[in-house]
Amino acid sequence: MKLVLETPRLHLRPLELSDAEGMFLLDSNPNVHVYLGNKPVKTIAESIGYIENIQNQYKTNGIGRFAVIHKESGEFLGWSGIKFITEEENNHNNFYEIGYRFREEFWGKGYAYETAKAWFEYAFNELKVDTLYASAHIDNLASRKVLEKIGLKLKNEFTWNNDVPCVWYASN
Template sequence: MKIGTIETERLILRKLIPSDDEAMFLLDNNQNVHRYLGNKPVTSIEESREYINNIQIQYIQNGVGRFAVILKETNEFIGWAGLKFITEPVNERQNFYDIGYRFIEDYWGKGYGQEAAKAWLDYGFNQLKIQKICAYADIENKGSRKILEKIGLQQISEFDDEGTACVWLELTKTDYLK
């Protein structure tokens, strides 16, 4: 299935493109953004370009991937959000759809993460016909966990991800449609 753009009240979600490289670097070069992501911010714009390229490959291979989040009001890139089909094992699971998001720090706390994630849940369940959407987050990342819980994901378990204590959350299509 070919995904175009998704619009919400305040956001446009579209595929990442090479010209997003500078904004992606601004996002992923920030120490605070990477606080719960292993504290490994990117150090060169080349890393951001490679990341965008890898996501573009996911669009082709899996029909889905992380999308740029554009603020309608200003046409600014403020982060990314979307579904990713994960094929490598995580928490003794593999071949699952993961919902995720990451925003430039200036845009934290404004509801954009929840708005984008909710749009992706709707798209995943209703357009892509996915039966279950999962997520995992550092147990200390209260902001991300709050978004996931607000959009309806339920914590299933806690697990160790390469030395980091994480929570595992899931939402089935049946529960979403209730």
């Protein structure tokens, strides 16, 4: 996949196997997984498997989650992007979802909003999607604020994976 997006501070590029260490730092942190079902990864092999799964999404759907790289430092901050969801979620399937996840030390610095805004614009200007969706844990107020700030509207509450209370957002 050749697509690269830029924001004032960040490069957004396809995930590579060389990102495995950064992904492991991200997804092995229990604090990152508080709103994700509390299942942090335990091995770097799990992070590699996650990257390979995303790379398959690039091939199958032409889009997926991208690495977020700080322009000045070159550091892996997390991921952000659009995923085409084929399995059912909140009575929807075959839809585009915006999402992001950052290493804890980069929370509260505006990176989630910066990347989400770039992906929101890409979804409508380049992918020409009709509707963009997102979900968040009902108590994840920081993530919900980002979704609302980019223009998504709260639609309903639902339960994900039979036990995670979530909220559902849509662009219209």
